[in-house]
Amino acid sequence: MTSLKSQLSKLFAKYVAFKLNKWASKPTETQQRVFKQLISKAKNTAFGVDHDFKNITTYEEFRQNVPIRDYEELKPYVERTVNGESDVLWIGKPLYFAKTSGTTSGAKYIPITKESMPTHINAARNAILMYIHETGNADFVNGKMIFLQGSPVLEEKNGIRLGRLSGIVAHYVPKYLQKNRMPTYKTNCIEDWETKVDAIVQETIDEDMTVISGIPSWVQMYFEKLTLKTGKKVGDIFKGFNLFIFGGVNYEPYRAKFESLIGRRVDSIELYPASEGFFAFQDKQEEQGMLLQLNSGIFYEFIEADKFFDDSPQRLTIGDVELGVNYVIIISSTAGLWAYNIGDTVEFTSLHPYRVIVSGRIKHFISAFGEHVIGKEVEQAVQNAVAESSASINEFTVAPQINPVEGLPYHEWFIEFEKEPEEESKFVQILDKALQEQNSYYFDLIEGKILQPLKLTKVKKNGFQDYMKSIGKLGGQNKIPRLSNDRKIADKMYQLELTK
Template sequence: MSIKSLGAKFFAAYVKKKIDRWSNNPIKTQEKVFWELIRAAESTAFGRDHNFSNITTHQDFVKNVPARDYEQLRPYMDRVVSGEKDVVWPGKPLYFAKTSGTTSGVKYIPLTKESIPTHINAARNAILCYIAESGRTDFVNGKMIFLQGSPELSEKNGINLGRLSGIVAHYVPKYLQKNRMPSWETNCIEDWEDKVEAIVAETIHENMTVISGIPPWVQMYFERLSDKSQKTIGELFPNFELFIYGGVNYEPYRATFEKLIGRKVPSIELYPASEGFFAFQDKQNANGMLLQLNSGMFYEFIKADEFFNEDPQRLTIGEVVTDVNYVMLVSTNAGLWSYNIGDTIMFTSTKPYRVLVSGRIKHFISAFGEHVIGKEVEIALQVGADKTGMMVKEFTVAPQINPTDESIPYHEWFIEFQEEPDDIEELAEAIDSELRSQNSYYDDLIRGKMLRRLQIRVMPKDGFNEYMKSIGKLGGQNKLPRLSNDRKIADVLSGMIAK
């Protein structure tokens, strides 16, 4: 065993004990974080405007600080972006993470000296938990690749600006820098297709042991490697041991990945965002990711089916239960306060608190009151895949409210297959049946003939990549919405199929 492997094993055991201490005391941990945040921001403009000095309970906080999204926080954020200090957090941020919002346009999320370490440590701790559980350490001696955005930064009013993944690239520990790929020059390539080709050229002959990224973009990397080498990824990288992913659910891609690799590879799921690194998979056989309760973030939760009510109840960690769809709000040591990140989550466990991402509060289909969410369509697709043996490459779903043949409306599924099933109708029936079993509203609409069975449209090869490229969102951390309640995406895709 190398010195690096031995050191990793001891460090993993040490970190795991620290994680166990706070995860076994969730309510006290969150209370401590809450008061640290309130006291730290008491004298900021936001703290003064929202009466932080007189807050003595969470209910005081609820009365003084409404839940907001970026657009609603924009008056404060614009002041931070203009260079003003002590607005939402003491001093000025170190960075702005630039993101593209669907309703707010470009968003500038502050990252502070207090919040940056939480992003770095969570990713590190995910790997250390894997080591502590599995005892495997050989992979730390091989090459590791993280498919991410460019690390090149610009400036906005004296503050460094970039994509989150590019910012984090500046904080790779020294002991990993020799192992990390691709090169700085390759990582700075903006065009995603050119970047993937350069990454393939750099890594094809290396001893790759850890590969990380958003599944659809890692799949593109694997396919290019396979085409070039005429080998499976497992043959090309015999010591490839760990796949780390986040951003989208891996399950729809798992069968395709295992075929490309030629074997099963352990995986770790992460839940990072510009607003905070919220959770990571701490155990291989546990359902869900460990919520980061000790990382400078205070969480509140609103039941998703109550979210659009006039005054929905905001729950703290001790008040949530499993198997309920919640909208998650965060207050952070980067100066976000009761901030709606847009995600919906479900707790899979409360001892410790583990979550899975069930969708986006604005990404659903409810054209007829069915309120179908991301988790439901992903499970239904997986069931359909298992029954028919098909392999999916990418997909999205939208309502077809006014069919051209004047028939009953339906949900339209656009699917690009890795391996197309022999019988598309059998797949549609399997997906539809599973979706009806999960969602009683959808089932009622089918039974009442308000909707008919879903219809599948087969996308051409690389069709979704072409779509993402056409809107300037190919690669990096960009994700195709799984669900839309309108036809904006669907109409473009329909045009691509018709060509």
């Protein structure tokens, strides 16, 4: 018998689908409206005054007045906000700072404002509601739901609370889900990731878990601990488990391993959240890509990734983008981020409506020889190799080997196998062939005898977890970069003796 909660969720889902389709069908008008609202509201802020927002009436004027910035370049304004000043990047003071670990800048403080906070919550909610609307499956709302996330314990800095995004969002779980939500607040506050996962296993092992959410690599760790403790498949432990919600990384390299751990296939919803904004979510089960959130107080610009480091790369708006091109995504938002480079690259899979996949990071690529290999390409190569072999993979990363002891340079692939391929040489050939087929520069370098085909270095069981632990980034929202343009990760793996 259908519960009242699931009946109500279907009605709400129908309403949300109607509202989403309304703005998704008018993308240019929607973005133009968002743009005008942003400029109007921020015209009297310090940033608005410095960039003459009062006299900006068109996107062209905005482009002339506001250069693209990354965190380092926006940092002087952020620091004024962190120090307690009002009306700097946005009206008033932020509600929170999402604290993230930067590379060159140490800790990064990304503002979350009264206007931007609801967009994080609504997008996550709408992703689930769109799934209900499409599939009619709403029974899971009656079961237990787990969200593997960072600690909800927040610090305070000049009257503004700060913490990890997932910890901040944990304070906004709707009341109607509080009874279903796991783990307990006490367990969620455990800082050490391994201790936390062990506690979550204890709390959830006898529950009716229907929805499980988190970054795939860390959910995999949870599943493995459950299986080790019970000797059962996750799908047998949680018979009602039928929906996996994830974000942060591509699920496909993990899918075979997950289905093995679960014992069956479950539906999944992909999300694209970040401290800077909730940009997209999967709105259709059978469509590739995630619906770009054009009506969430974020104005988007795009620059072709191949031209990003040119002196004056062309900045495009939503109406100018094309399918299959790798773009750097630039945002201006109600959080007070202006022409801000978030560091991600995306490709559009649909223009009606606008759907994207995350193709990588503008700083996470290999171009030691001009090949510009990106995350999407290596992930596709892994999918091909796994599909054509008996292998399954836990984790991987790729680095250039510029100065080998002998022979030509090459790409070194560090792979932690769950199940090693029966024919390792064939597996490597499939990987390399798939990369050559996707990337013409890499193909030319192999053909021209500038590079030799890739080489495989096998990583010990739990080697990547040990690596993340060694750098203090085990768990939470931390992820292994798929690609590096240097050998910092590679050298550390060897130093820690994590390779076979």
